[in-house]
Structure formats: structure tokens, C-alpha cells
């Protein structure tokens with residue numbers, strides 16, 4: 001099955017010899033929300049820029065909805081909307097004009113009703129006649145989104161859409177993304193807020209030093225790599241973990257009051273019950289009990305910091 | 310052809326002109342008028358006729374060319390340099406537009422502005438000196454071809470430049486001197502023979518000579534030679550632009 005975006009053997013060597021992407025293979029499914037994660041300088045923007053035609057690939061191919069981005073760039077690009085990471089706007093233009101300009105540039109006939117809808121959805125309608133230099137940073141970011149949506153793309157790239165955006169606007173953006181998805185738009189986003197990827201994405205790709213090291217369904221990823229943790233606050237301190245408990249994954253805090261049990265949520269089903277039963281048998285009492293699942297953030301940090309074997 | 314895109318770029322650039330009407334239209338018209346006042350009316354009345362043309366009328370084609378060249382270059386170079394500088398070029402690069410369409414939008418707008426400006430100067434000149442145009446169709450053809458050629462040249466400069474000062478350097482250091490030395494204010498036949506030969510290496514001579522011919526039917530250089538030179542320069546600029554887009558020079562990483 002080929003994806004709506006199909007990346008094969010993509011390499012990017014910048015002038016000066018820096019290899020920003022290394023043999024990237026990726027297939028984005030139609031209609032999904034795909035989150036691309038990775039530390040600063042990992043190559044996320046480079047990958048997006050190549051797909052959108054701003055940076056030339058050194059080798060490899062990219063198809064957008066079946067159209068080669070180089071040989072059939074017109075068809076490929078007209079399907080794609082891009083909200084770049086950098087805020088770059090024509091300061092002296094009005095919101096309305098700059099958004100209408102984008103629609104024309106992407107080869108679509110004028111459609112004031114559509115532009116109005118986009119501006120209203122992004123709460124920019126009241127600002128339509130303002131020049132961009134009169135807008136705040138968050139509003140400018142929304143203008144960039146409006147520009148990207150002006151030509152009704154099937155595929156939308158959001159390169160850190162929520163950087164420098166306040167909490168409320170971030171919620172709005174999440175909502176906008178899910179309503180776009182409902183409308184059938186495929187969305188590829190990068191973010192440094194992992195909870196954002198956790199909340200929105202269907203699948204997650206992690207890129208590190210130009211290599212795509214993992215692509216996985218979000219839920220699978222969290223199940224597979226997610227550790228669960230059970231924390232018990234003991235009424236009496238323990239000197240050491242009793243041999244009778246005899247289990248991997250147990251640890252005791254220095255003061256002896258907190259017993260922590262980490263386990264794999266998948267493969268060790270029922271082990272929590274067993275631990276609790278054993279504690280009961282040993283007469284170890286606890287005053288409080290807490291269970292938590294490692295977040296995507298924990299997973300991400302461990303993946304990115306893990307050295308290449 | 311993505312006509313909507315050409316129109317979008319063209320419209321965007323023309324809107325920029327409207328915003329900066331003073332700078333882009335009024336100031337060249339005013340400064341050229343000063344030349345007419347000084348050389349046409351004041352000093353011109355005491356100068357002898359050249360090739361049977363009053364001095365005030367004689368300098369009109371050269372002065373129009375001077376503005377036309379400078380404005381074409383600066384409009385087109387700024388038009389493409391500024392988006393590169395501000396980063397908004399990303400949108401043009403990611404849009405389904407061909408290089409030809411990009412050039413048609415930017416260069417078309419820059420050339421249109423220059424042609425309008427040239428005609429405005431021509432109209433303004435009427436206030437100060439009397440002239441007639443012998444070959445109006447040729448005059449328009451030269452005006453448009455020169456505007457397009459030098460807007461293409463400006464586009465190349467706008468892509469080559471990596472700072473604002475470089476945008477100014479070419480018009481200031483190259484075009485203005487070449488125009489002054491290219492027979493704007495005199496006929497090159499008035500120069501000593503050696504200088505006449507040297508002057509023939511100045512491409513602007515051909516532009517001015519042909520343009521003046523369209524006004525008064527007299528030329529320093531045979532019109533056919535001038536037309537060949539103008540077309541040659543046009544092809545050179547087109548070649549440069551073709552190369553830029555083929556290699557992505559300074560546009561794409």
C-alpha cells in the first residue's frame with residue numbers, strides 16, 4: 001500500500017557537506033495525523049521542506065498523492081499546504097490580501113466565501129483589514145495557517161504550529177486540527193510539546209540526527225514501550241526489600257518509606273495483584289497507593305538519548 | 310499555465326507600487342523634470358541643435374532611458390530580493406508555479422511599472438519642450454523591450470544579491486555611468502574618433518540610439534545593429550534566469 005505521502009530513500013546533504021537526512025523511508029496514510037518528533041536539529045524541517053519543494057533532495061524520491069514532487073511538482077504541490085516554522089509575513093499587506101494571494105498562487109480561482117470561512121475559523125475575521133505588522137505573534141501564526149488553508153489542501157504540514165502560542169490558542173489549534181482531520185485532510189505536524197503529539201496524533205515518527213528511528217501507532221508505542229509504575233507509601237519504613245518478594249522491578253526509596261514497582265503493562269498482567277498479595281502476606285502495610293503510566297515524553301526522552309547501538 | 314499565480318504575483322507587486330507611489334513613480338518623474346528644466350529650458354535654449362533637433366528635445370529619449378533602466382532594475386531586484394530576505398519566498402517556492410510563471414509575475418510587474426513611468430516622463434517632458442515622435446509604434450516597442458530586458462536583469466541581481474547594498478551597487482555604479490556616457494546628453498558623433506570606438510562597447514549606446522531614432526529618425530548607430538544588440542542582451546538575461554532556476558542558485562538549498 002502506498003501512502004498519501006511516500007518517501008523513499010531520501011537523503012539530504014547540505015552544501016558544506018552536512019548530512020541532514022539519512023535514508024529516510026516513510027509512508028503517511030491518508031487522513032491520519034502524523035506527529036514528527038525529534039530534538040532540535042534532527043532534520044524535521046528539512047524533511048518537510050523537501051516534501052514541499054523548498055529544499056532540493058540529494059537523492060531519493062517523494063510522492064504526494066502519487067505525484068512525484070520533482071517531475072510532477074504542479075500536481076504534488078497543489079495538494080499541499082505548509083505552515084512553516086519561521087514566522088515570515090509581508091508586514092505591509094493586509095490579512096485579507098495576503099491570504100487571497102496564497103490562494104491565487106496555488107492556482108485556485110478567487111473564492112471570497114472560502115477565505116471568509118478560513119478567517120472566521122481562525123478568529124481573524126475582525127482583523128482582515130489590518131496590516132500584518134499590526135498583529136501579535138500568535139495572530140501572525142494564525143495568518144500563516146490561514147494562508148496554508150486558503151487553497152483547500154488535502155495534505156497539511158504544520159511545522160511547530162504551537163511554538164510561542166498561549167494555552168487557549170493551543171487548544172483552539174488542536175480543535176482546528178481535529179476538525180480538519182474530520183474533513184479528510186491528512187496532517188503532518190512537528191512539535192516539541194510531547195503532550196500535544198500524545199493528545200492528537202494517530203501515529204508518531206521519531207527522527208534523530210537525520211535518521212527516522214521509529215514509526216509507530218501512538219497507542220502501540222505507548223503500550224509497547226510504556227512502563228507502568230506502582231508506588232506504595234509504607235506506614236513503617238523497610239530496611240531492604242524482603243527476599244520473599246523476590247521480583248525484578250522493585251525499588252525502595254532511601255528513607256525506606258516508598259516502595260516502587262515498575263513493570264511492563266503488557267507482558268506482566270496480573271503482577272500488581274500478586275505484589276499486593278505478597279505484601280499482605282508479609283504484613284507490610286501501606287497508607288497510600290499510586291499508579292502511573294509513563295507518558296510519551298518519557299518514551300521520547302529515552303529513545304532520543306539512547307545512543308545508536 | 311498557472312494564470313492565477315501569475316496574476317497573484319503581478320497584483321501583489323503592483324499593490325506594492327501603489328503603497329509606495331511617492332517613491333516609485335513621483336520621485337523619478339520629479340527628478341527627470343528637473344533635467345528638463347535645467348537642460349531643456351534654461352541651458353538648452355542656448356545650445357546648438359544636434360542633428361537638427363533642439364537640445365531640449367534631443368535629451369528626452371536618453372533621460373527616459375536613464376529612468377527606465379534604473380527603475381526596471383531596482384523594481385525587479387527589490388521585488389524578488391525582499392521575499393528572499395524576509396523569508397516569504399518559501400511560499401512561492403512551495404507553490405505549484407513554474408519558473409516561467411514566477412518570472413512573468415515579478416518581471417511583468419516591474420516592466421509594467423517602468424513603462425508607465427517612461428510614459429509619464431514623456432508626458433511631463435511636454436510641459437517643458439516641444440517634440441514629435443516619428444515612429445510611435447517602434448518607440449513603444451523599444452520602451453517595452455528595454456523595460457522587460459532590464460527587469461530581467463534586475464531579477465537576476467535580486468537573486469544574486471545577499472545584502473541591500475548590492476541591490477544599489479549595479480544601478481549606481483554601472484547603469485547610471487553607462488547611461489550618461491552612452492549619449493543621453495550628446496551624440497556620440499561629437500566625440501573624438503578613439504572615444505567613439507570605445508563608446509561602442511557600452512551597451513546602453515544602442516538602447517539610446519535606437520530609442521532616439523524612434524523619436525527623430527536619426528541615430529548614432531544603425532538601427533538594425535541596435536535592435537540586434539537589444540535582443541542579444543534580452544537573450545543573455547533569459548539565459549541567466551534559465552540557469553538560476555535550473556540550478557536553484559540562491560533560491561533553494
Ligand SMILES: Nc1ncnc2c1ncn2[C@@H]1O[C@H](COP(=O)(O)OP(=O)(O)OP(=O)(O)O)[C@@H](O)[C@H]1O
Pocket residue numbers: 014015016018020038039040041042043044045046047085562
Ligand atoms: N541551509 C542549511 N545549510 C546547512 N545546514 C543546514 C541548513 N538548514 C538546516 N541545516 C542543518 O540541518 C540540520 C537539521 O535542521 P532542521 O532545521 O531540519 O532541524 P529540525 O529538526 O527542524 O530542528 P528544530 O527542532 O530546531 O526546528 C541542522 O543540524 C541544521 O543545522
Ligand SMILES: [Mg+2]
Pocket residue numbers: 044045046085159
Ligand atoms: Mg525545525
